[in-house]
Amino acid sequence: MSPLATSHPALQSLRALLNGFAQIFLQQHPGCGLLVLIAILIGAPDLLPGALLGGLTSMLIAQRRGYPPADIAIGLYGYNGILLGLLLSLKLPWTPLLPVLIITSAAFSSMLLAPWMQRMRKHDWLPAFTFPFVLLGWLMLALVIQLPLPLDTPAGTPAAPELSFLQLLLGVLRGLGQVIFLDSPLAGLCLLIGLRLADGRTALWALLGSSSGSVLALFYGWPSDGTLAGLYGYNATLAAIALAQVYRCPLVPAVGIILALVLQPGFSALGLPALTMPFILACWLVKASAQSWQQAVKHSTPS
Template sequence: MLPLTTAYPALQSLRALLSGFAQIFLQQHPGCGLLVLLAILVGAPDLLAGALLGGLTSTLVAQRRGYPPADIAIGLYGYNGILLGLLLSLKLPWTPLLPVLIVTSAGLSSLLLAPWMQRMRQQGWLPAFTFPFVLLGWLLLALTAQLQWPTDTPPAPPGMPELNAPQLLLAVLRGLGQVIFLDSPLAGLCLLLGLHLADGRAAFWALLGSSGGLALAITQGWPDEGALAGLFGYNASLAAIALAQVHRNPLAPAAGILLALILQPGFSAVGLPALTMPFILTCWLIRAGAQSWQRAVKDSTPTG
């Protein structure tokens, strides 16, 4: 009898696509990916087509280039394309140019990721995470600004609600949604359920990261509208999830939350959209610091 993935290639491709949606949150559970899809459908259905086009393109390019099937199957060549599709659909109106930009950038994300992953495994490079998305996202946003293409501007937020427990809870859920540019608490709840389905520990740290971002924003007097929209929680959530996967000691993800929150405002200061770069830098810095500490301990240990 043929294996399921051989007998049903369409099912295999669907599983890889759903895993790509889950990999945005560093998971590889197709059920989690399905709930991420549902979150987009609930929170911003107009972004769904771009996300699907980006994920399909980046996965197809990886297949055509002959990249490792195991990596493709768990969604590692899907998530950067999905994020680029979401970003471009958010920033640009649907014109014939938009799908061209999504397909081109999503394909490039796979071409950038493959050599990085090879060097990570062979030479010990730091993980790429969402760096292809960030790099291409910065270039595309700069290009649209230079060419003065029309961009979709979100409506102005309503008057600030009172800071009470229900509003704070909704803001924490929005912090999860902002990972994929969603400002809907219901979408954030879908994402939390997806994370819990894949890994309950990841769901816990994601909540803690978003809560930490909200708490720091309020105590530091950062803009209340940004805090309640979850804009200060999503990088901290991603950093906490990533570090909790590698370090069983809770100090590492807790430090990641704090460092991501410290780094994020710096991007606004230099005029760059943060996207997920604070999360990436946080993980790189903590991993590099841990490796340096291990080398120092090893060098100081007497031999013989």
């Protein structure tokens, strides 16, 4: 029997929760999840209660509804809820309504993910990734705009620091942190250590993804404050990690990085927060193209 099967139920739940934090970066490693949690403590400790509430809610709903225990154990029913808890805690002050919104959205994230995963496994659907988080995040943000609540927005935007190698390096680390709404380079470094703990190759691709975001943003003349804040790195980071796990050819994650960067500005034009949708679309486009190519080759090969 595995250690997980013989451990105390509370330890199983803790391990599943930590795996949920790690799954934000597509990892299945409690140590990585713990470092993600520590990164939140470093970069924005006020967001941690919402993250924990969202993760616990999505996990408990999955347990109550009888979803596969193996999926729960590896954190697949945690990361969308954690991201929703982070997003809503970032946008709203702590009022009695905030926990209600987090619990509701996190619960729905598990109920959306379960049938999607079932169809993915049976009918080869595209992976859900963080789509439940994005869809429910858009709905929640649209809802809170209609409510008479003060939004937690910064009073002013500080002037962007002068471009230098050091600032670009810090921007790359911030690109890792922006996956979970953190702009602290130290938090980004903590995340990088967590990824290295889970898998060294993944950590390298995460760095390449975030670095590519900074380089392309500078090349196209996008605002330097966004570049140095890592806002153009986080979707490229996730695309690089996700595609490098599936495809051994380095050209495939490189294409995903470019697609994520090209798609991101379009959401501003639509008036929607990008969140992680550019990463999702980039991976869907790559996977759908690969599937179409395989089908074309299969049909063109003589039997």
